[in-house]
Amino acid sequence: MTTTLPTRTTAAWELAQRSSIRAFRAGRYVLIVAEGHLPTPGYELDIQQSPLRIFPQQYNLVRRELPGIWPDVLMPYRYPEVVVFPADRPAVTVHHADGQDEVHIEECGESLAPFAAAVADADGEAGSPAPEATGMSPRLSFDEAFADALSKLPQPAETHPDRMTTVDVIHIGGLFGGVAGFHHLVVRIRGTSD
Template structure:
C-alpha cells in the first residue's frame, strides 16, 4: 500500500449530535484506485484538528477523475462551534451544523433507538463506526470514543457491554457503516 497523503476537497460539512461530530467531505480522486480517510491531526492542540487523507490502492485502474463522498464520526467538545480540517488545498474551519432531518438514521444511532437496552446506572456510552462493516473495527472505535476514565483507584475494573449493533446505508453522507454502541461501568 502507498502512504497516506492529504486529499483535495470540493466541500466539507460538519454536523453535531451530542458529543459526536459527523464530518462529511466531498471531492475528486485522480482514479477510482484511491481510498479516503479522515484522521486526527498529529498536532497537539485543543481542540483536536483533523486531516482529510487519500492513498492509492494496489492495482491498475482506469485513468479518470472519480468523485467521492466520505463521512467520519468523531468525538468532539460540545462547546466548540467549528472544527478544523487540513487538506491538500489548505485548511478549512468548518462551522458545525445541527444534525437535521436528512441525518435522522445517524442521530438515532448516536442517541440510541427507543428499543435498545438501557445502559447500567452511571455508565458512560459511546458508539463506534466501521466503513468496512467490521465488528472489531467498530468496537475498537467505540472504545476509543469513550471519555477518559475517572477511576479513583489503581486496580479499577472497567466492564464494557455492547448495547446495540446496527448498520447505516445510503443517505446524503454516503453511509456504508456498521455501528456498535457500548457502555462502560467502572468498579
C-alpha cells in the same frame, strides 16, 4: 476467470483535494462529510486526527494509493467520518491538499435523523453510572467499530491499578445511504467499572 488484486498498501497517506466539507453535530459527536474527486478509483480515503497537539483537535482529509492497475478516470467521492468533538466549539478545522477549512458545525436535520438516533444515547459523561460510546466502521467490520467505540468511551475520573471495567455491547446496526453516503456498521457499548 476472476482476478483479485491485493488491497493492502504500504503507500503513505497524503492530503487529498476536496470540493466541499460539511460538519453536523449530534450530541458530543460530529459528522464530517467531505466531497470531491480522486484521480483514479485506486485510492483509499480517510479523515484522521491531525498529529498537531492543539485544542480543539484538528483533522486531515487524506488519501493513499492502493496497489494494482486502475483506469485513469476521475472518481467522485463522498466520505463521512464521525469524531468526538467539544460541544462548545462552533467549527472544526479540516486540513486538505488546498489548505484548510474552518467548517461551521450544523445541527443534524431531518435527513440525518437516523445518524442522530444511532448516537443519541451515548451520553459520554464520565461521572454517570454507565457511560456509553458509539463506534462506526465504513468497512462493516465489527472489530473496527468496537475498537472505535472503545476509544471514545470516557475514562473514569478515579483510577486505581486494580480497577476492572466491563464493556457490554448494547446495540449493533448499520447506516446506509443518506446525504452523508453512509455505509457503516454501528456498535454502541456501555462501560461499567467496579
